[in-house]
Amino acid sequence: MKNKEDHFILFSTCIPVKGYVSSLIMDLDKGEYLEIPNELYDILVTDHFKYTIEEVKSLFNNDYDEGINQYFQYLVNNHYGFYTSNPSPFQKLPLHFDSPHKVISSIVVINKDSKYDLTNVFQQLDALDCQLLQIRIYDKIEVARVIETLKVLSKSSIRIIELYLPAFLKLSHEVLKNILVDFPRILITVYGAEKSKKVSVLKNSSRIIKYTNQKLLYSSKEVYSKNLFTVSREMFLESVNYNAGLYRKVCIDHEGSIKNYVSHETAYGNIKDNLIADIIQKEEFKEKYYLKNDLIEKCKDCQFRYMCLSNSDIEKKGKNYYKINTCTYNPYKNTWEPSVNI
Amino acid sequence: MKAKNNSTQVKIPENEAIPFDLYYITSTKKKEIPREDFKLEMDRYYGKGMIMDFYKDNSNMFYEE
Numbered sequence: 429m430k431n432k433e434d435h436f437i438l439f440s441t442c443i444p445v446k447g448y449v450s451s452l453i454m455d456l457d458k459g460e461y462l463e464i465p466n467e468l469y470d471i472l473v474t475d476h477f478k479y480t481i482e483e484v485k486s487l488f489n490n491d492y493d494e495g496i497n498q499y500f501q502y503l504v505n506n507h508y509g510f511y512t513s514n515p516s517p518f519q520k521l522p523l524h525f526d527s528p529h530k531v532i533s534s535i536v537v538i539n540k541d542s543k544y545d546l547t548n549v550f551q552q553l554d555a556l557d558c559q560l561l562q563i564r565i566y567d568k569i570e571v572a573r574v575i576e577t578l579k580v581l582s583k584s585s586i587r588i589i590e591l592y593l594p595a596f597l598k599l600s601h602e603v604l605k606n607i608l609v610d611f612p613r614i615l616i617t618v619y620g621a622e623k624s625k626k627v628s629v630l631k632n633s634s635r636i637i638k639y640t641n642q643k644l645l646y647s648s649k650e651v652y653s654k655n656l657f658t659v660s661r662e663m664f665l666e667s668v669n670y671n672a673g674l675y676r677k678v679c680i681d682h683e684g685s686i687k688n689y690v691s692h693e694t695a696y697g698n699i700k701d702n703l704i705a706d707i708i709q710k711e712e713f714k715e716k717y718y719l720k721n722d723l724i725e726k727c728k729d730c731q732f733r734y735m736c737l738s739n740s741d742i743e744k745k746g747k748n749y750y751k752i753n754t755c756t757y758n759p760y761k762n763t764w765e766p767s768v769n770i
Numbered sequence: 771m772k773a774k775n776n777s778t779q780v781k782i783p784e785n786e787a788i789p790f791d792l793y794y795i796t797s798t799k800k801k802e803i804p805r806e807d808f809k810l811e812m813d814r815y816y817g818k819g820m821i822m823d824f825y826k827d828n829s830n831m832f833y834e835e
Contacts (some may be wrong), residue, residue, distance in 0.1 A: 533828045560828040587824055592831070617832065624834050640832045651833040662825035672826060689829075739829050 430511040435476050436484070436500045438509040440521040441661065444472045447731025448759045453508055454734060456521075456661040461735070462508065467492065468499055477515045525665035531708065532676040533560035535690050538574060540567040544684035544699045546577045552704045553678075554584040562590040564644065564690070566682070571597060578611060589613050592644055595620040604637050605629045619644040646691070650739060652755035654764070657735040664734045667721060673739040675717045678708055688716050689739040691753075716742060724749045730759040 430436075438444070441456040444464070451469035453462045464472075471492065474484055481500065485493050503509045512518070534553050538546070553561060561581075565574065571593065581589065589611065593599060595618050604616055608629055621639035628636050666672045679687045685695035686707045697707045707713055719742050721733035730736070740753040756765035 533826075535828065560824060562828045588828075590828060619832065638832075640834065642832050644831060648831060651830045653830075653833050656827070656830045656833060658826050660825045666826070673829075677828075737827055737830060 430481065430500075431513065432482060433480055434511040434513055435479070435515040436481050436503075436509055437476055437512055437515050437518055438472060438503070439507070440519060442508045443521070443664065443734075444469050445731050445734055446473075447762070448729040450731055450759075450762045452731045453503075454659050454664060455508060456659065456664055458507075459659045461657075461659055462506070463731075464499075468495070471496060471499075477518070481511075523665060523668050525662075525669045527666075527676060529557040529559055529676060531556040531558040531678050531704070533562075534558050534677065535562040535564065535679040537564045537566070537680065537682045537690050538569060539565075539682040540569050542569075542682050542684070544680070546574065547580050549680055549699055549704075550577060550580050550584075554581060554586060556678075556705060556708070557585055559585075559587045560590075561586050561588070562592065564592045565594065565597075566644075566646070567594075568597060571599060575607060575610075578614075581613075582611070587613065588615060590615050590617065592617050592619055594618070594644070595622070595639070601627070601629070601637075608635055608637070649691075649753045652736065652738070652757065654732075656737070657732060658737060659735050663737075667734040667736075669720065670717050671719050671721070671742075673737050674719075676708075677739070678704055688713065689741065691739075692741045694741075719749055724751055726754060726759065727751065730757065732757070 438453070439455075439457075443454045443456065445452055445454055446466060446469045449466065451464050451466050453464060453472070455461065471484065471488065474487060476484065479487065481496065485496055488496075500509070500511075504511060531553060536546075536549060550561075563574070565571065578589070591607070591614055593604075593616065599618075604618070607614060607616065615635075615638075617638040617640060619640050620643050621641055624640045624642075626636045626638055628634075663672060666675060674688050677688060679690045679692075680699050681687060681690050681695075684699040686697045686699060686702060686704060687695050696702075696710060696713045721727035721730070721736070721738075724742060725748050727733050727736075727738075736755070738751060738753070738755070740751040742749050742751055744750075757763075758765070
């Protein structure tokens with residue numbers, strides 16, 4: 429029950445985010461978001477530590493009294509905020525983000541022409557405390573050699589190794605199962621399969637082999653969908669400060685070129701001649717770390733900008749930054765066009 | 771009448787300086803935590819994919835509606 433002198437305070441992990449025509453509240457603890465009108469956003473970002481609910485109403489000329497009553501009660505009932513007569517002990521979420529990992533994520537591309545030393549790449553990534561490793565295999569190559577190479581990571585600190593294999597390699601179910609058994613941190617996706625399905629292979633384990641009928645080409649673009657958004661405290665803090673897709677990411681393409689992301693044009697060196705540790709220290713390599721969604725046209729007007737992962741390259745036209753591969757969401761109309769994956 | 775042999779029912783601690791409860795607790799605890807098995811169990815836990823959780827994805831290349 430609220431009293432006349434009460435303040436309404438959002439929980440510190442419930443963050444209002446404004447879009448061009450629609451806003452939302454990200455609940456970083458529950459990992460969910462609530463879509464709200466922009467008018468409510470404006471009300472929520474007034475200084476509730478200073479003003480009581482009645483004072484907030486008068487700040488808006490008492491035009492929204494009934495709406496404020498109902499919305500605040502709704503937010504309290506759904507654990508987004510609370511009433512208090514003394515807001516002073518409560519604090520806002522500090523927005524600082526740092527990571528102990530010199531490399532957070534990496535993608536390594538291998539095809540039949542790849543001549544670089546894979547073992548050396550894995551060892552370097554491990555030494556840089558890489559957490560997410562994605563290995564994309566194109567062409568008919570000897571997968572056994574790649575698997576053998578992965579043994580250097582058996583005691584590494586890499587959390588997740590995603591292995592993308594083409595269906596035309598025709599690896600048997602038994603072979604894939606053995607990879608999962610031998611490498612507990614590997615997730616296998618077989619692309620270009622006849623039919624999309626998920627196959628459970630181990631008893632008492634949630635680990636599966638994913639088969640998808642979608643193709644993976646060098647030109648394939650990332651998919652954007654509401655269902656792929658990530659609402660978490662770390663993702664939010666990283667997105668507020670950095671480009672969540674490219675921050676501390678380093679990728680090696682099939683020729684050994686070291687890039688921010690495999691589909692980007694700019695290469696900053698080659699794994700045959702350079703150490704990854706040296707390349708990621710270069711200011712020009714790190715430049716895209718700081719191009720966060722708040723600075724990019726369209727993204728800066730999108731209410732999903734702190735939960736959306738994009739590795740797109742960014743170009744500068746005049747004073748403005750633009751993503752080259754953008755999503756199909758239109759924040760100016762609040763509509764989605766169907767996403768198309770090549 | 772032959773007296774019942776209760777020797778198996780009551781165990782007197784070998785060292786009388788240790789209170790019975792403490793003796794019981796330490797000896798059973800010791801029995802319940804075989805270190806080698808524990809280590810194996812942890813290895814198995816490590817391998818079950820429990821650590822395969824991270825706050826974001828690497829890239830979103832595939833998505834099934």
